[in-house]
Amino acid sequence: MHLAKLRLYILVALIMGLGIGLILYKHFALGFPLSPDDKKPVWTIEARIDFAARGDPVIVSFALPPKTPDIIFIEEEFASPDYGFSELISPSGRRAQWSKRTATGAQTAYYRLSLYDTGQKSGTDAVDLPTEPEKPEFDEVLRTAAITLLDQIRNRSANTETFTRELISTLNSGAPSQNQSLLLNDQSNEDYKTHLIINLLAMEGISARIVRGLYLQDGRRRQTLTNFVEVYLGGEWRLYNQKTAEIGKPKNFLIWQRGDQSLLDVVGGKNSQISFSMIKNVQSARDLVARNSINQQAGIIDFSIYSLPIEQQNAFKMILLLPIGALIVVIMRLLIGIRTSGTFMPILIALALIQTTLLTGIVIFLIVVGTGLLIRSYLSRLNLLFVARISAVIIVVIAIIASISIISNKLGLDQALTVTFFPMIILSWTIERMSVLWEEDGPREVFIQGGGSLLTAIIAYLFMTNRTIEYLTFNFPELMLVNLALILILGQYTGYRLTELYRFHSLERRDVSSQR
Amino acid sequence: MFLASAKKLRSFGIIGMNQRNFGLISRYNPRHLYPLVDDKLKTKLLAQQAGITVPKLLGTLQYQHDVRLLKEILQPHDQFVIKPVKGSGGKGILVIAEVEHNLYFKPSGDAVPLEDIERHVSNILSGLHSLGGKPDTVMIESLIQLDPVFADYSYEGIPDIRIIVFRGYPIMAMLRLTTHASDGKANLHQGAVGVGVDIGTGKALHAVQYGNPVSRHPDTRKTFAELTIPHWDKLLQLAAACYEMTGLGYLGADLVLDRDQGPMIIELNARPGLAIQVANAAGLAPRVAAIEALAAIDPDPQSRMEFSKRQFTQNPPAHQPRLARTRSDDS
Known part of the structure; x- marks a missing residue:
């Protein structure tokens, strides 16, 4: 292999690797979805705290849910x-604190949280080490009942995990x-039961703690937190449903608080109450990720197109599609062998088609070029100098476009007004070139090249308007590197073009003896 | 079957457009040499310096206001050809075969008034036929006289001989015959007949029109079987000498046979097309490979021509009397 070729292949591999690497990084590490239809449910949870103030200084302290890697908080409002x-951060978790010098009567505080689940599996939710379980202080009767019960359960279980479940x-x-009735004390209170389980586990030397959380269900109001028991088993915390003994975090369950701190403390108030309501809506995953990444100040996002003003972003949406058009032209010319008039004119036509929609665009293009050719054939009889003639063609093209606009407006055909999106100078050149082609090589060549241009433009248009491609080029500009690598490789293609297989097909039938 | 299999074409050694651009033109033709062949005046000058016969230059026009001088320049001549200096592919060439009572006649017999010729000249000057529309120069040449050998194979025009010269060695040749469909022009796209010519003998091999095989000239109905090009060695030698003249490693030399002056060069092309493979029913690749395998390029065009004749003949001369061939050669 030649050195130059080897160098090119290394370059191509580098560019391709860099492009694909960046795309994979954005997809897997930053969570950018690869499809525009990727939607994620966003939960908005509102906690409403009501209490009656007594006219004294008021301090309301409220536990806030912990931030974990698998759940992204989009917005928190107080x-x-x-x-x-103020928001306080302590080892036992985040707390919100509202304060006021004096307040009387019914008071309300709101905490609103929007979040979505990234769907990523985080290893363990909590990594903190357990404290030595404290032996509970039961009176004699309860103690006996507890010991008897624990003995029975110990006999029926094999290890800590089965013991906890059995309990x-x-x-x-x-x-x-x-024994159970005695221990449960006829109280069906959730908190009492949770603490009873934790105490019984403590007697057995097992560390456990209370976990409060919220089931996320769309449109629910006046919800309360549900208690779970988290048990330290084999080096990690395991969550147990205290009603069903199921292990693990249920789907759509938001852990709000861990440990025995109070959920809500109100100093200077009474009859405090807390209720949760929640609502689910669906948002584009791309928007969520882009917003979240900006919050995180991820370097790759911070220096990306997202940091531009919206108007420039929209311009880039179009600009980033051009490489796709260029790739189509390269494929059509080098692999298929389609002849076009002007190398990149098809891309410009495709851009115009995006504005005008396909059918209208083609009709307008044919009308403008057809009329232009007619008038140009008259101009050629006027014996004009070249620059003057092409300038005259430009004016003719503008006049045609203006007439199309006015006539279609009078006829009420609004879509024809988009005619102004066609690049007029390019159209004039096309007309001039086709006209010369017509005079020299006849109409056949004009139809071949004109048709080739239009076909290439339509294919480029179909690719450039594809939702997924549009989405990918804008959100993964790294795709340009992949595109560049492909074009570099295609630049090395020395095989036959598809049209050449037709051009040389008569050779195949004859017995060609390849001479020396 | 409308499509040939790529595998078969490759086994025939057919070179495609991409291969030509990549492996031949960009490798063997340095870009700075292009003007030597893209500008026909420069080519003509070079050829004259190298002692190669070219059609006589009757005059040139460079500026629009020179157009007034046209009548004066044309005055002494009954026959002439008007060409754009930077035109390609035979574009913009106007042939006048007869002048009578201030009326000019094309070979087809169509009369052309002087104003039309002036307009044509003006168009050439403003760059209508040049690459990229750049301002151009007009050259007026003497008309080539049809060699009687081609009288039965040509319709209203002069056939020319395209020889592909690779690193100084003629490797493939094609005779382009004008037809009614091609409007007297030797342009295959417009319907001229391409006849593959055996490098060794100058005999016709195959003929195609519009890419399809033909066995007779479509207008004169004459079969190509007994067609042999005279002065063949001289033609090959002239083409081979173009390598020293231009330095281009892959070029197409367009030659004609003039009844009075014999072989001459009319044009050189740095990007010769691939239709010659269809006319010869043979691929360029094995011949290119044979030359690339040579250790050194012979500095003498004469011996290069001899080498090519031995190397690339398609009719092994075993059953042909050698005398018959040498008699038609008068180099």
């Missing part, structure tokens, strides 16, 4: 009239034994 607000199902069983 609202309450005339209250001072929870026993406490939830429909026909409770005497």
Whole structure:
């Protein structure tokens, strides 16, 4: 292999690798979806805190859900009239704190959170180490009942995991034994049961803690938090449903708080109440990721097209499609062998077609070029100098375009008004060149090259208006590198063009003896 | 079957457009040499310096205001050809075969008034036929006289002989015959007949029109079987000498046979087309490979021509009396 060729292949491999690498990084690390139809449910949760103030200084402290890698918080809002607000971060979790010197009567504070699930599997939700379980202080009767129950369960289980599961199902069983009834104390209170499980596990030397969380269901109002038990098992925290003894975090379950701190503390108020309502809506995954990444100040996003003003972004949407058009032209000319009039005129026609829509665009193109050719054939009889003639053609083209606009407007054909999007200078050159072609090589060549240009333009148009391609070129500009690598490779193609297989087909039938 | 299989074409050694552009033109033709052949005046001058016969130059016109001088320049001549200096593919060439009572006649017999010729000249000057529309120069040449050998094979025009010269060695040749369809022009796209010519003997091999095989001239109905081009060695030698003249490694030399002056060069082409393979029913690739395999290029066009004749003949001369061939050669 020649050195120059080897160098080119290395370059191509580098460019291609860089492009694909960046695309994969954006897809897998930053979560950019590869399809424009990728939608994600976004949950908006509102916590409403009501209490009655007594006229004293008021401090409301409210536990906030922890930030985990698998859940992205898009927006957090804290609202309450005339209250001072701060967010406190402590080892036991985030808390919101509202404060006011004096307040009387019914007070309300709101916390609103929008979030979505990235769908990424995070290893363990909590990595903190457990504290040594504290032995509960039961009175004599309860202690005996607890020991008896634990003995029974220990016999029925093999290890900590099965023990925990067995304990929870026993406490939830429909026909409770005497011991169970005694321990449950006839209270069906959620918190009591949670603490009972944690205490019984502690007696067995197993670390456990309470987890409060929210089931996410669309359109629910006045929801409360549900208690789960998190047990430290084999080096990690495992979540147990305290009603069914199922292990693991249920789908659409948001962990709000871990540990025994209070959910809500109100100093200077009474009758405090908290209720949650939530709503689900669907948003484009791309928008979510782009917004989130900007928040994270990811370098690749910070220096990307997203950082431009919206207007420039829209311009780039078009500009980034041009390489696709160029690739189509390269393929059509080098691989298929279609002849076009002007190398890149088909791309410009395709751009115009994007504005005018396909059918209208083609009709307008044919009318303008056809009329132009007619008038140009008259101009050639006037014996004009070349520059004057091409200038005259430009004016004729503009006049044709103006007439099309006016006539179609009078006829009420609005779509024909888009005629102004056609590049007029390019059209004039096309007409001039086709006219010369007509005089020298006859109409056949004009139809071949004109048809080739139009066909290439239509194929380029179909690719450039494809939703997925449009989406990918704009959101993954790195695709340009892949495109560049492809074009560099195609520039090396020395095989036959498709049309040459036709051109030389008569040779195949004859027995060609290849001479020396 | 409308499409040939790429595998078969490759086994025949047919060179495609991409291969030509990549492996021949860009490798063997340095771009700075193009003007030597794209400008026909320069080519003519070079050829004259090298002692190669070319059609006589009757005059040139460079500026629009010179157009007034046209009548004066044409005055002494009954026959002439008007050409754009930078035209390609035979574009913009006007042939006048007869002048009578201030009326000019094309070979087809169509009368052309002087104003039309002036307009044609003006168009050439403003760049209508030049590459990229650049301003051009007009040259007026003496008309080539049809050699009687081609009288039965040509319709209203002068046939020319295209010889592909690769690194100084003639490797393939084609005779282009004018037809009614081609309007007297030797342009295959317009319907001229391409006849593959055996490099070794100058005999016709195959003929095609519009890419399809033909065995007779479509207008004169004369078969090509007994067609042999005279002065063949001289033609090959002239073509081979173009390598020293231009330095281009891959070029197409267009030659004609003049009844009175014999072989002469009318045009050189740095991007010769591939239709010659169809006319010869043979691929260029094996011949290119044979020359590329040579250790050194012989500096003498005469011996290069001899080498090519031995190397690339399609009719092995075994059953042909050698005398018969040499008699038609008068180099």
